[in-house]
Amino acid sequence: EIVLTQSPATLSLSPGERATLSCRASQSVSDYLAWYQQKPGQAPRLVIYDASYRGNDIPDRFSGSGSGTEFTLTISSLEPEDFATYYCQQRRSWPPTFGQGTRVEIK
């Protein structure tokens, strides 16, 4: 199965700062990569799909890039509601797999 490795595990930033999250795949997933946001006690929310397309009602401060094995989620200017855990997920091959998550916390 394809292993996704996210870094860093925790990102400590202040509101207004730029967040850069990484996801590395153990083999190429082409652009079949998504990012999800999850807040405590809530279900995940699709933020980015196909590496660079924003999900429904996702603000344009969120952007995704990359292809193959290296991907990045960027939040251009953190809002208070953006502090959460973010997971990447691939659908290139069975089984679909998730990264272990990056927690974005308030510094």
Next chain:
Amino acid sequence: EVQLVESGGALVQPGGSLRLSCAASGFTFSNYEMNWVRQAPGKGLEWVSYINSGGNTKNYADSVKGRFTISRDNAKNSLYLHMNSLRVDDTAVYYCARADIVGATGPDFFDYWGQGTLVTVSS
């Protein structure tokens, strides 16, 4: 408005069985592939099972293969997960999740999720 509402989670002893349900509304359920995804307490997300729109193609994570069965009733707009031979490490919140594309082949992204139902396996 798309809604997915899970139910059926409970405390069950190791070796026991449970059936989870997911009631769908706000979209044409019979058109969409569906999945179950779980999250152990304090841990990350793990895909569990997939079923296609017609219910005749199913996939399972190795960790549940042979113990869990996914099914659906399109007339009732409902998705199910039958869980047998439950183990302590099956303890998790179980989410039903809708595939993001109608008619896609292969694994899915998940564009709508339910709120989850907690399964606790413990003696």
